[in-house]
Amino acid sequence: MADDAATDTAVDEAPEVATDEEREALLSVFSAELGEAVVAHEIKPGLGLWIRVATEAWPAAAEVAAKAADCGWFDFLSAIDWLPSPYGRYEDSSLDVPFPPPMPDRSAAVPGYTGGDTRLQVLASAARMGTSLRVLLKADVPDDDPVVGTWIRTFAGAAWHERETAEMFGIRFGGNADLRNMYLPTEFEGHPLRKEFPLLARVVKPWPGIVDVEPMPGGGDDEDEATEGGEES
Amino acid sequence: MTGTLTEAQQLAYANAQAADGRVNVDLETDEGMTLNMGPQHPATHGTLRVIAKLDGEQVVSADVMCGYMHRGYEKLCEVRSYPQINTLVNRIDWLGSFANEVPFILAAEQLMGVEAPPRAMWIRTLFFELSRIANLSLFIGDLALQLGAQTPAFYAFRDREFVLNQIESVTGGRFHPNFDRIGGLKDDLPKGWIADTKAAMSRLRAYCDEMEDLVYGNEIFQTRTRGIGIIPAGVAQSYGLSGANLRGSGVDWDLRRDANIGLAYDQLDWKVWTHPDGDSFSRSWVRLQEVREATKMVDQLCDGMPAGPIMAKVPRIIKVPEGEAYVVTENPLGQMGYYLVSKGDTGPFRVKIRTASFNNISVVPWVLRGVYVPDIIAILASLYFILGDIDK
Numbered sequence: 001m002a003d004d005a006a007t008d009t010a011v012d013e014a015p016e017v018a019t020d021e022e023r024e025a026l027l028s029v030f031s032a033e034l035g036e037a038v039v040a041h042e043i044k045p046g047l048g049l050w051i052r053v054a055t056e057a058w059p060a061a062a063e064v065a066a067k068a069a070d071c072g073w074f075d076f077l078s079a080i081d082w083l084p085s086p087y088g089r090y091e092d093s094s095l096d097v098p099f100p101p102p103m104p105d106r107s108a109a110v111p112g113y114t115g116g117d118t119r120l121q122v123l124a125s126a127a128r129m130g131t132s133l134r135v136l137l138k139a140d141v142p143d144d145d146p147v148v149g150t151w152i153r154t155f156a157g158a159a160w161h162e163r164e165t166a167e168m169f170g171i172r173f174g175g176n177a178d179l180r181n182m183y184l185p186t187e188f189e190g191h192p193l194r195k196e197f198p199l200l201a202r203v204v205k206p207w208p209g210i211v212d213v214e215p216m217p218g219g220g221d222d223e224d225e226a227t228e229g230g231e232e233s
Numbered sequence: 234m235t236g237t238l239t240e241a242q243q244l245a246y247a248n249a250q251a252a253d254g255r256v257n258v259d260l261e262t263d264e265g266m267t268l269n270m271g272p273q274h275p276a277t278h279g280t281l282r283v284i285a286k287l288d289g290e291q292v293v294s295a296d297v298m299c300g301y302m303h304r305g306y307e308k309l310c311e312v313r314s315y316p317q318i319n320t321l322v323n324r325i326d327w328l329g330s331f332a333n334e335v336p337f338i339l340a341a342e343q344l345m346g347v348e349a350p351p352r353a354m355w356i357r358t359l360f361f362e363l364s365r366i367a368n369l370s371l372f373i374g375d376l377a378l379q380l381g382a383q384t385p386a387f388y389a390f391r392d393r394e395f396v397l398n399q400i401e402s403v404t405g406g407r408f409h410p411n412f413d414r415i416g417g418l419k420d421d422l423p424k425g426w427i428a429d430t431k432a433a434m435s436r437l438r439a440y441c442d443e444m445e446d447l448v449y450g451n452e453i454f455q456t457r458t459r460g461i462g463i464i465p466a467g468v469a470q471s472y473g474l475s476g477a478n479l480r481g482s483g484v485d486w487d488l489r490r491d492a493n494i495g496l497a498y499d500q501l502d503w504k505v506w507t508h509p510d511g512d513s514f515s516r517s518w519v520r521l522q523e524v525r526e527a528t529k530m531v532d533q534l535c536d537g538m539p540a541g542p543i544m545a546k547v548p549r550i551i552k553v554p555e556g557e558a559y560v561v562t563e564n565p566l567g568q569m570g571y572y573l574v575s576k577g578d579t580g581p582f583r584v585k586i587r588t589a590s591f592n593n594i595s596v597v598p599w600v601l602r603g604v605y606v607p608d609i610i611a612i613l614a615s616l617y618f619i620l621g622d623i624d625k
Contacts (some may be wrong), residue, residue: 002422006279042419047343047558048508048559049558066471066509069275072470072471073470073473073607074470074471074472074473074592075473075561075570075587076473076570076572076585076587076592078572078585080574080583080584080585085311089311089312089578089579089580112555112556112557112574113556113557120547123572123585125572125587129318129470129479129486130484130485130486130491130531131491131492132488132492134559134561136559136572144330153471154471155471155473156468156471156472156599157471157472157473157474157592157595157596160591160592160595168307181300182299183299183303184300184303192305192308193308199308199311199312202312211581
């Protein structure tokens with residue numbers, strides 16, 4: 001199974017390779033099977049293939065991946081919250097910032113590869129066994145009612161990943177009745193990986209390691225010195 | 234203390250104790266018995282909880298509860314800088330820590346367009362394999378321990394020490410090296426290290442031979458593992474099993490060979506081991522062969538080490554350009570990957586950590602149906618998970 005084409009991931013040396021026939025072929029399978037439901041795509045030659053499908057076609061995309069595209073090995077399923085964190089990266093947490101800070105406007109959510117219209121996106125991956133090929137699938141999750149279809153009919157392993165995504169992002173998966181919390185206690189409130197969920201440890205106590213580069217000798221800032229070593233990692 | 238309690242208090246205390254006991258084993262007369270294993274159970278080496286519904290000695294259905302050690306790394310990654318995350322991810326699979334760093338660093342390097350020098354890639358490969366040996370050599374002893382043999386566990390701890398010493402003498406850390414850097418490595422190898430490592434590798438090969446005789450050839454071991462906990466390749470595929478759990482089901486797929494991303498594996502002479510049976514024995518057997526194969530790879534890596542720098546030119550403050558990258562490597566426990574989303578900051582916007590054990594253990598409810606109670610232990614041990622790798 002060690003076909004030579006599989007080694008094309010080592011493309012670091014050859015960035016001039018502008019086409020990627022294997023991934024183009026994989027994309028054309030999805031386009032042929034799903035038609036209009038393939039909303040956008042992105043190919044990084046030798047590195048990856050991203051396909052964004054319409055929300056309604058999310059379960060169908062899994063089916064195409066497993067059957068027609070021959071990517072039947074389930075990799076992972078998760079989500080991305082594209083809203084910028086209202087807390088920033090907690091650089092200012094030692095200053096007097098209001099808590100909770102004002103939420104960023106919904107339009108501040110800028111999606112990455114393959115674009116998108118919603119704040120939350122589901123992200124999943126499936127691979128072709130014996131090769132380096134894998135497809136990264138995305139779909140928008142409606143803002144008002146975060147529900148997408150389930151993948152468990154195609155990939156049994158998606159069940160746990162959907163439970164994790166449900167508790168972390170508050171996304172529900174239609175058709176998956178078992179969305180108990182995977183990690184958090186049953187009575188836990190909130191969805192930790194949503195950007196508006198505060199990292200409380202950082203809110204109550206500023207992070208001393210935020211000063212990444214030490215000041216030059218002699219030009220030291222006393223305030224930085226004072227906060228050093230205040231917290232164990 | 235008990236002497237000072239009133240009778241009513243003693244009764245309340247006894248009732249509370251009895252209530253705790255009922256949580257542990259809940260006897261239901263009509264539908265059989267519910268057996269709770271864990272969260273603290275020797276066979277789960279960590280805090281994994283298995284709840285099995287039994288009919289006599291057979292499991293009717295089983296459920297796994299995890300999260301007792303959830304540390305929220307994906308959230309923490311969003312507030313830390315790239316060098317800081319390197320320290321965090323060391324703690325995911327704590328038996329093969331260095332292997333956790335590699336896919337993360339490679340993902341960041343991919344987005345930055347930085348390429349580590351050949352010598353750095355070579356030493357990365359070397360430490361990747363040393364992590365594999367440190368991790369999987371312990372598995373063999375642990376598996377035997379779960380099946381009732383004490384001695385192999387002590388042998389495993391004794392001989393793993395030779396690998397840990399080699400890791401420590403370079404990185405300073407026995408368990409958490411934190412040695413990989415964006416653009417290269419923290420340090421070069423010290424003098425005399427190569428010779429010591431080769432001596433340690435021949436020691437580890439002797440350990441493998443010893444274990445193959447002592448454990449794998451043992452009749453009791455074979456009875457307890459052969460034909461037990463069979464996972465067909467189709468099931469393994471749909472649950473996303475990887476590593477020896479997948480290769481033990483006869484699938485010939487190893488990312489070190491099939492999707493090598495700049496590491497030195499394509500310059501080595503080695504073999505991917507598979508086993509067609511898909512049972513507990515085959516999974517364990519594949520891991521034993523992988524340890525042996527890794528010692529040979531380390532020998533070759535020691536011999537063919539290229540000269541040159543160990544660090545590429547990178548800015549002092551690391552900022553990763555905007556983009557998304559997904560890098561997966563073949564870690565000791567299976568495929569581990571990081572989906573990295575950067576917005577051009579000093580830290581990532583989102584990191585999805587794809588760990589091997591989470592998928593590997595998600596098959597447990599499927600595979601435990603119909604097995605006998607003692608086999609639960611054997612199957613869990615043969616699937617081999619690290620709690621940090623499940624709970625992240």
